[in-house]
Amino acid sequence: MNIRLRLLAAGVAALTGTLAQAEPHLRPGLWEETVTVKSDNAQANAAMEQMKARMAAMTPEQREAMEKMMASHGVGMGAGSGPANAIRVCVTKEQADRGFKPEDNGHCTRSNVRTSGNTTSFDFACKSERSSVTGHGSFTARGDTAFTASTTADNVSPKMTMHIQSDIAGRFVSTDCGDVKPMPTSPTK
Numbered sequence: 001m002n003i004r005l006r007l008l009a010a011g012v013a014a015l016t017g018t019l020a021q022a023e024p025h026l027r028p029g030l031w032e033e034t035v036t037v038k039s040d041n042a043q044a045n046a047a048m049e050q051m052k053a054r055m056a057a058m059t060p061e062q063r064e065a066m067e068k069m070m071a072s073h074g075v076g077m078g079a080g081s082g083p084a085n086a087i088r089v090c091v092t093k094e095q096a097d098r099g100f101k102p103e104d105n106g107h108c109t110r111s112n113v114r115t116s117g118n119t120t121s122f123d124f125a126c127k128s129e130r131s132s133v134t135g136h137g138s139f140t141a142r143g144d145t146a147f148t149a150s151t152t153a154d155n156v157s158p159k160m161t162m163h164i165q166s167d168i169a170g171r172f173v174s175t176d177c178g179d180v181k182p183m184p185t186s187p188t189k
Helices: 003-019 042-056 060-071 092-097
Strands: 029-039 075-077 086-091 108-116 119-127 131-143 144-154 161-174
Touching: 029 042
Parallel strands: none
Antiparallel strands: 029 086, 029 161, 075 086, 108 119, 119 131, 131 144, 144 161
C-alpha cells in the first residue's frame, strides 16, 4: 500500500473516530464502524477498491502488521470475518461523558454546529503542510448503540483538488475494548 493510501486510510479512520466520539450520549466501549469513501477522482476510487481487496486477502501476519499500524492511530480493524472497510474504535466513559475530540494537534476545527432532534450537523476544516480539507458533516444517533454519519469534503493539495464523500454506519460491540486502545484526546475547547 503506498503512502498516499495509508494517509487517506488514517485520515478516514481519524474522521470516523471523531464522529463516533463527538457525541456524549453514545455508550462507552468498543464500536465497529463500516466506512464507505468515494471521490470524484477515478484513480483514488480504484486505489481504495484495490486497498480493500488487498486487506481482504491479507495473510494473518500481514493483517497483524496492519492492525499494529492502525492501533498506533487509536483504531482497530474490524472483526476478522467482517468487511474490509470496517474499523474498531474504543470510547472510554470519560471521553463519552465530556464529548471529547481526538487529538488533532490543532489542525482541525468544527464550526456551525447545529443539533435538531438526534442529528447534529457541522462544518469542518483541517490543514496540514501539504493539503487542506474543508467540508460538511452530519451525525445521526440511533439510540446509544448505533449511529450513521456522512461527510462531503474537498481535499486541496498542490497537485490536485479532490471531492470526497464518506458514509459511516457505527454499531456498539461491547463494553470491553479488548486490544483496541482509546484514541488520544485533547481537552475540550
